[in-house]
Amino acid sequence: MISVGILGAAGYTGGELIRLLLNHPEAEIVFANSESNAGNLVSDVHEGLIGDTDLRFSSEMPFDQVDVLFFCFGHGKSEQFLKEHTIPEHVKIIDLAQDFRIKGDHDFVYGLPEINKKDIQQAQHLANPGCFATCIQLGLLPAAQMGIINDDVAVNGITGSTGAGQKPGATTHFSWRNNNLSTYKAFNHQHLHEICQSLNQVRPEKSSYITSPIGNQQAPLPLGGDGGGVCSIDFIPYRGDFARGIFVTEVVKTDKPLEEIVAYYKNFYQDAAFTHYSDKPIDLKQVVNTNKALVHVEKFGNKLLITSAIDNLLKGAVGQAVQNMNLMFGIDETAGLKLKASAF
Numbered sequence: 001m002i003s004v005g006i007l008g009a010a011g012y013t014g015g016e017l018i019r020l021l022l023n024h025p026e027a028e029i030v031f032a033n034s035e036s037n038a039g040n041l042v043s044d045v046h047e048g049l050i051g052d053t054d055l056r057f058s059s060e061m062p063f064d065q066v067d068v069l070f071f072c073f074g075h076g077k078s079e080q081f082l083k084e085h086t087i088p089e090h091v092k093i094i095d096l097a098q099d100f101r102i103k104g105d106h107d108f109v110y111g112l113p114e115i116n117k118k119d120i121q122q123a124q125h126l127a128n129p130g131c132f133a134t135c136i137q138l139g140l141l142p143a144a145q146m147g148i149i150n151d152d153v154a155v156n157g158i159t160g161s162t163g164a165g166q167k168p169g170a171t172t173h174f175s176w177r178n179n180n181l182s183t184y185k186a187f188n189h190q191h192l193h194e195i196c197q198s199l200n201q202v203r204p205e206k207s208s209y210i211t212s213p214i215g216n217q218q219a220p221l222p223l224g225g226d227g228g229g230v231c232s233i234d235f236i237p238y239r240g241d242f243a244r245g246i247f248v249t250e251v252v253k254t255d256k257p258l259e260e261i262v263a264y265y266k267n268f269y270q271d272a273a274f275t276h277y278s279d280k281p282i283d284l285k286q287v288v289n290t291n292k293a294l295v296h297v298e299k300f301g302n303k304l305l306i307t308s309a310i311d312n313l314l315k316g317a318v319g320q321a322v323q324n325m326n327l328m329f330g331i332d333e334t335a336g337l338k339l340k341a342s343a344f
Helices: 012-023 076-084 113-121 132-148 192-202 258-268 315-330
Strands: 002-007 027-031 068-071 092-095 125-127 153-159 209-211 230-239 247-253 275-277 293-300 302-312
Touching: 002 012, 012 027, 012 315, 068 076, 092 113, 092 315, 113 132, 113 192, 113 315, 132 153, 132 192, 132 230, 132 247, 132 258, 132 293, 132 302, 153 258, 192 209, 230 275, 258 275, 258 293, 302 315
Parallel strands: 002 027, 002 068, 068 092, 092 125, 153 230, 209 230, 275 293
Antiparallel strands: 153 247, 247 302, 293 302
């Protein structure tokens, strides 16, 4: 049995993680830490868990009693926490923030199982991918590996309000979000760096280098240099008037025949536990409340339209984190994650 500690357990990701682990056949929660809620029943905050658990939030952090820690902090807090606390060497860490997603002076493995499964299985510390990053990457990775991304890629994605976290804000208030639609962080979203990092990881040598134009931080060039040119991911995110889910469209220019591209996508994901190519156009309801990612492609002249969809809290966050935990401990990758979408 895997003993689990959760830090930052009172937010949306903490609640979803607790829900998954309570039903996991090979994991048990030792503590769920929340300073502001210490002593309170978990089900008093995460009311969907009423009747499922008597677990209480704890201010204590008995690291020596767990096998793995989940960091459900806001971005920037994980790195600071590790500077201020000593975690026993045997304890694995799965960080859901963005602090360690870009390769650098750390040993965190980027936890996208579709391309990094072997590294995840050997990881002691893991950086869980971002929600938009997961959805966009799963749409584009086969195209990048085929070497057909040789021009700027137009990406539009819409996300549910839970993607903004549990703390109320002007753009998450129901009366503002309901029956409304807006863009944010156009061409400047923080997930662009990790997206480009993964696309460059799988691209053929000498094909175009894919870059993010924002800031000074760019995904590092792979061995072999920048090859055939530079193109960027032009990403416009939208706030949706629904609670959960991400739906993304991506446009790539290519003269490759559709049949060849479809065959490549199917082969790329044939061994993926939760990512599936769909022959039919996809919609959001097919993935919400599951750990699935669905991908579909169509061709219009020389334009390849790619659609991808995930649940932002599951495959985009804690579902993928539990999937990674399973891989890190050598158990069934799908354990605790066989969740079904609604038929309606």
